């Protein structure tokens with residue numbers, strides 16, 4: 001619940017004690033009776049997937065894929081003339097081990113944006129089906145739906161940014177194919193109550209997608225632990241945030257193997273490039289480095305939150321389980337423009353429901369944050385005169 005000024009976000013801890021990480025998440029693929037096929041678009045159900053040259057043989061004298069046998073036309077020693085692996089099982093295994101699930105439960109793609117788009121293309125019939133989103137939330141769900149000519153219905157979080165399962169379920173119709181949630185949520189920065197998420201999972205007999213882009217910044221842990229109980233759960237993750245690898249474009253969908261199989265059938269054969277796959281493998285070999293950076297960002301986030309809270313125009317610093325802060329500030333739009341004119345770029349979020357007069361501020365380096373604070377105080381003093 002948003003408290004006035006800066007505060008810790010510990011309110012969910014007691015509710016979360018029911019949801020200890022479950023070893024049996026690895027066993028989800030042993031639910032043989034789960035069959036998502038009736039949810040799949042009819043044209044996808046009958047699709048014969050593209051069969052790539054490298055699906056059969058990886059080694060030998062490779063004359064099967066019309067590659068350039070003389071190598072890349074740039075100065076490099078990397079074998080960039082070869083198509084990358086189509087399945088990336090080694091990377092999928094590393095991701096699975098990191099989250100305590102099995103390789104068959106992991107799809108890897110070009111950022112989580114690819115997974116969002118692919119889920120719509122696999123499950124939602126254009127012109128007929130809908131997704132249900134829970135604003136205020138990440139804007140890409142709606143955009144991906146619109147691109148795919150999939151309808152969008154909405155059930156907002158309450159004004160404390162909390163999920164209410166009953167309200168969400170009341171908006172479901174026969175056309176609702178997916179409910180998209182984000183936890184910790186962008187832009188509100190809070191974790192959604194897992195008890196409410198589980199209620200939705202239990203009572204909605206289609207896909208519930210939970211975007212965990214910011215999960216490593218929160219104490220609540222991944223909802224992968226619910227996958228054994230709820231095969232309709234799809235979790236989105238990304239290397240763009242906690243791992244600091246936004247440039248390589250690497251994201252994942254974690255779900256029941258039968259859902260992953262359908263995504264693998266529909267994805268472009270060589271969706272992930274080799275440089276990205278190599279960097280992602282390296283990321284999972286250095287998880288401690290990720291945790292170290294996350295700890296620093298959280299410390300810096302708490303410092304920044306305290307500084308912002310004592311600014312005269314700041315009304316609320318909302319609790320954050322992410323690497324950004326949402327603040328309510330008098331004349332947010334003016335502040336947004338004023339900061340931009342002084343070279344500090346933040347995001348105005350005041351046009352989203354329950355977010356009147358808010359700015360979303362990514363936690364920067366300590367120097368960047370000092371700069372932001374200085375500009376906020378200098379501009380406030382200047383406008384006093």
Ligand SMILES: Cc1ncc(COP(=O)(O)O)c(C=O)c1O
Nearest residue numbers: 111112113138186213238240251
């Ligand atoms: C909630 C959420 N999901 C996904 C993404 C994007 O992830 P990716 O870089 O993997 O496409 C973002 C980026 O801001 C985000 O806020």
